[in-house]
Amino acid sequence: MNDESLIIDRAAAAARLSREQVRDWAADKRVFISSVMDGLEDERRAVAEAIRELGAEPIWFEEFGARDQDPEQAYLSEVELSDVYVGILGSRYGSQDAATGYSATHAEYLRAIERGLRVGVWVLDVDDMAGHQRDFLSEVRTYFTTETVDSPERLATRVAARLDAIASEDVAPWCKIGNVILRASSIRDDGTTITVEANVRDRDVAHALQRLRPDGVGAARPVQVVFGDTVGAARPTSVENEVTAGSSTRVVVTLTRDGGQRGPGVLGEVSFNTGTSTYSPDDLAEIGIRRALFDEPNPLGQMGFLAHVPEPLGPLRHTGVTEENLRPILRLALVEALVGSGRASRIVRLLVGPRTRDGQRRLLLEWEGPTRYGQRGQRRQVEGTISV
Known part of the structure; x- marks a missing residue:
């Protein structure tokens, strides 16, 4: 910007949709419920009922039916076909897969992040939490604010409120x-x-x-x-x-x-050879993005302008944007900087973590480069700490 x-x-x-508008939005939405099953039957049932009440389809193991796939792969396939991920974390981490070391809930969360689903995670008010579960919760809190709930009814109410908020942003x-x-x-x-x-x-x-x-x-x-x-x-x-x-x-x-949407432009097509290293257009885009977001050094010296990406964060630092609205407004800023400069064709994924006490937050950005010679652009990803 x-x-x-x-x-x-x-x-x-802050405006919210009417109940009818939410139901219209929810009519074709699938909401995946992810948790260990033993001991959380009441919570899972309450969440499924809340999702149905809004007009969306709950996707949960209890209604999967017979499958030809391995159970773990069946769960992950259902995550990929869903629109929203609802995670419920109690005291237990769950059985770990021998190959990955992840529990089913953890693997489902990672697949939801990879596929760009909307995410909400709730923590049950428990006396103790297994070590792996605490680590998993810390990982989730890198990018998402969680809420602690003390009953199935409260959990269902908060899940419904989160879906209302997602509907408002989408519509x-x-x-x-x-x-x-x-x-x-x-x-x-x-x-x-x-x-x-x-x-x-x-x-x-x-x-x-x-x-x-x-x-x-x-x-x-x-x-x-x-x-x-x-x-x-x-x-x-x-x-x-x-x-x-x-x-x-x-x-x-x-x-x-006034001239349509921009293509890659001159800088978006340039490669650069230093004599010892060759940088492709996608390499230069990544250098520029890392410089603009995380203030990382530009290795090109006097030719650094070849990797220039407009700085997207500055104007947002003085606007008083709420936590609720930061992500969609930051996405606009990134689209303007990256797509507008011809460095990207689209934003694939954006995760923005909650602000820490020192004013920092984590950001993960995945984008697709511009189409060149009829070929879709290469996907790149960066992750780091921003101040906004």
Whole structure:
């Protein structure tokens, strides 16, 4: 993101969907329930009932039925076909696989992370926890905030609340128009025209969007638009406002693409040979990303500009973004920096851990490079500590 001050609709960020909207979202969603089975029958049943009540399908061993596959592989296959992972951690770690050393719950968690599922993990209020289970919990807390619950009923309530929050984020995706970040109720893009509809609750956001209108003398200046894995310049052609009876303003922003989404660009195609080492375009992208996120040294010296990636974190450090909204807004910043610079075609996976006492947090980022000569880009992954 550029250094222009960001204007964020924080009020809309807290909005939740109606029960009917949540059920519409949940209709085709599969939620995998992961835990040891012995001793947690009541918890698993309560969670499954809560998932069904929302309209989604619980995926749990009790209803798997007969399978040709090895049980462990059957579990992992079901994880891959699911949308959300719900982990329940009690005192026991579970039997360890002879080959991997992981319990079934741990292996399912790792597969869920690998496949990019939405994740929620709850810890039961127990007197003692096995050593392997404590280690597993510490691993989970690197990237996820867990919650301790003291009854099956409380667990079911919290799982339902988490699914509500996931539905809100999926149905009302975040987007960025110029320096304005807001939650949209819909985004339409036909390759030429982008239409963003939103219920705006913040007056500063509504005012900033109104200022994008063409002034009647000439065409509006182009602004950067970011949503999903899409980023590009577009010119606002109209901004429609409808003041509702509540505290929000219905806004429809229509923009015309100004040259379409960028391809790799010149730097995205460059390789570099130092005489002793050769760096591919994907190598240079990784160097730039590590430099931008983790402030790692650039080994290219005076030719370091070949690996340049715009610094995505700076503008976010002064916005007061809540923990709840940090991940989707940080994703926008990364898409703008990586896809916008031609270093990536999309973000594959993003994990952002909770903030520690020293103001740091862990980040894992996986991306896919740009398509070259008809071939899909190479996937790369980095992991490190950020301050935001």
